[in-house]
Amino acid sequence: MAAFPNLNSAAGLKKLDEHLLTRSYITGYQASKDDITVFAALAKPPTSQYVNASRWYNHIDALLRISGVSGEGSGVIVEGSAPITEEAVATPPAADSKDAADEDDDDVDLFGEETEEEKKAAEERAASVKASTKKKESGKSSVLIDIKPWDDETDMKKLEEAVRSIEMEGLFWGASKLVPVGYGIKKLQIMATIVDDLVSIDTMIEEQLTVEPINEYVQSCDIVAFNKI
Numbered sequence: 001m002a003a004f005p006n007l008n009s010a011a012g013l014k015k016l017d018e019h020l021l022t023r024s025y026i027t028g029y030q031a032s033k034d035d036i037t038v039f040a041a042l043a044k045p046p047t048s049q050y051v052n053a054s055r056w057y058n059h060i061d062a063l064l065r066i067s068g069v070s071g072e073g074s075g076v077i078v079e080g081s082a083p084i085t086e087e088a089v090a091t092p093p094a095a096d097s098k099d100a101a102d103e104d105d106d107d108v109d110l111f112g113e114e115t116e117e118e119k120k121a122a123e124e125r126a127a128s129v130k131a132s133t134k135k136k137e138s139g140k141s142s143v144l145i146d147i148k149p150w151d152d153e154t155d156m157k158k159l160e161e162a163v164r165s166i167e168m169e170g171l172f173w174g175a176s177k178l179v180p181v182g183y184g185i186k187k188l189q190i191m192a193t194i195v196d197d198l199v200s201i202d203t204m205i206e207e208q209l210t211v212e213p214i215n216e217y218v219q220s221c222d223i224v225a226f227n228k229i
Contacts, residue, residue, distance in 0.1 A: 001075040002026055002034065007041045012079070013050050020052035024059075024175045024191045030142055030227045032071030035060050041078040052175070059174030063193060063229070066140065066172070070229070139196040144189065144225040147209070147218055152184040159217035160188055166208050170198030189224070201226070 174191035
């Protein structure tokens with residue numbers, strides 16, 4: 001079980017930053033209630049001074065906005081924080097209840113039969129809600145990728161910048177760290193959250209991460225973990 005002092009103090013932020021130096025999440029290999037507990041205990045995002053904590057915070061913030069967090073975690077204690085409720089980690093609803101209520105109200109004719117224009121408008125609203133619901137139900141995954149450089153002289157900062165320069169709809173880069181592999185060489189281990197219908201990790205590795213100009217820094221890529229969210 002992880003434990004932290006008051007995270008709104010310099011000492012607390014320093015400990016959190018050091019904790020995340022070798023980890024992508026507070027506990028385990030996927031986002032969990034432990035991440036939400038720590039996230040909620042922070043009064044504001046960590047500054048760039050705490051680079052590991054800042055990257056983790058932005059990643060959890062993105063997960064909460066696009067999918068929610070369902071992992072149980074192994075437990076975390078934060079000084080002065082309140083327990084996290086189920087509502088805080090629930091996945092956003094598939095459709096907006098207000099829109100559904102408006103649709104139901106609009107379909108009720110209180111003064112007679114619907115006109116052709118009203119019927120057409122109702123059908124368009126129903127189609128829009130259906131399309132929106134289908135889009136929100138699209139699956140998402142959390143992926144942990146190992147990216148290996150050519151040698152110990154490869155600029156790992158530029159390598160990470162090149163990796164993060166890849167942008168596409170449905171792709172969200174998360175926390176990262178450098179992991180020693182031997183002979184002075186380190187690999188980049190980075191998290192990514194993807195919308196399954198929009199992003200293929202295999203295709204991205206083959207067509208973007210290992211071709212020019214990024215292959216100037218990247219020798220190879222391996223998928224370490226792939227978890228549905």
